Amino acid sequence: MDMQLKRGLLDVCVLAAIKKEDSYGYKIIKDIKPYVEISESTLYPILRRLENASQLTVHSAEHAGRLRKYYHITPAGLERIAAFREEWKEILSIYQFVTREENENA
């Protein structure tokens, strides 16, 4: 898949993974992995980018005698998901147009 496109999509995936409740690095990866290929080293810059964009906030909480970082979605993050859903409608209609052409040729 196009790198730039996948980058943007993974941003939204990570936001979606923390939408319902705060989550932590390893769990985010485990939640996303069945749907999209994502690795620990891909997630790290995404989390930092989203934090810099104020689409999520980070807080540490104790877990099993150590600190774990939990990520919490902000209103700006929720907006990003909403914007993605709007964009997706457009992409979907483009997809339908493209595959319709193919079906006619077949």
Add this chain to the structure above:
Amino acid sequence: MHKQNFLAALQDALYGLPQSDINQSVEYYSEIIDDQIEDGIREEEAVASLGSPDAVAKQILLDIALPKLVKAKVRPSHTLHAWEILLLVLGAPVWASLLLAAAAVLFSLYITIWAVIVSLYAVELSFGLGALFGLVQGGIFMGTGNIPAGVFYMGAAIACFGLAILLFFGFNKATAGLIAVSRRFVLWIKSLFLKRRKAQ
């Protein structure tokens, strides 16, 4: 490899970055390994799944903005003595111009890569326009009864068009390659800053 070895190697590979960035990276990977172990994965396997510390560090570097990296590098490792400041000021005409020249050379190399991309598409555009004009001109000659000239222009137009189509695919491949080169070039500049710091 054990968790502590991995984290120590990662810390080494990131040497030269602001300490807060290093800590943040190390904390992140430490937490990931701990969570994997808690999930029932053996420590060595958990560490191995992350890739080599150098590869992980490279990915982190690639995502840090160049200006931030330069700033981290330029910050002196100890407070400067008066004589050092004096030397810096007196030597400014020499080192400032050398530094500027080095930056200009690197910048021009970067621009060159993009200039090649622009010129590739300019060639593509000129073939496209050549085909269009050849077609129009050929049509005019045909219309005015000058059949040989008309055929010649039409032929030239078709040749231009064919070249444009063929080159388009080649140029797209070349552009993708050049963009990859420019990315690697930026990464190389970044690694230059980090290695020089480490050698001090």
